[in-house]
Ligand SMILES: [Zn+2]
């Protein structure tokens with residue numbers, strides 16, 4: 439974090455940008471002044487407040503709508519020079535591409551990906567998690583970051599899992615609908 443890093447795409451020195459994180463922390467990221475890509479060391483991406491994306495990852499709408507052209511060449515970690523690998527998480531929305539260092543777990547985001555990811559995180563937060571629950575988890579995560587990075591193979595850098603109640607609620611609705619369909623079919627077949 440304190441060391442200067444070079445952009446894996448442009449090979450020029452990146453500048454440091456501070457981002458507000460929940461709750462009340464500042465995280466220093468590295469950003470390339472030429473391509474706008476952002477480097478997040480391990481643990482840095484997730485806690486940054488989604489509202490910060492607008493400011494840090496300045497992209498115009500036209501650019502956001504353009505399909506992302508990933509660099510053809512193999513990219514290397516600005517920290518430890520190990521390989522950066524495409525991080526495929528089925529829970530992430532299409533169009534968000536992470537490159538993750540196979541060694542230090544830092545994440546490289548091309549210009550626009552940071553905003554897209556944070557927009558997604560914001561939605562997830564609003565729909566799935568009450569504020570207190572979010573804060574509780576975040577506090578937990580801050581105290582024990584490994585809890586949210588190493589407990590699962592999916593979505594590990596994306597977000598804590600939605601609360602169980604939400605999932606149950608959806609299952610109940612689904613089984614309710616299923617019962618209704620079965621009842622209707624029975625009525626049709628048996629004629630009552
Ligand atoms: Zn660059």
Ligand SMILES: [Zn+2]
Pocket residue numbers: 515516517518519520539540541542543544
């Ligand atoms: Zn690395």
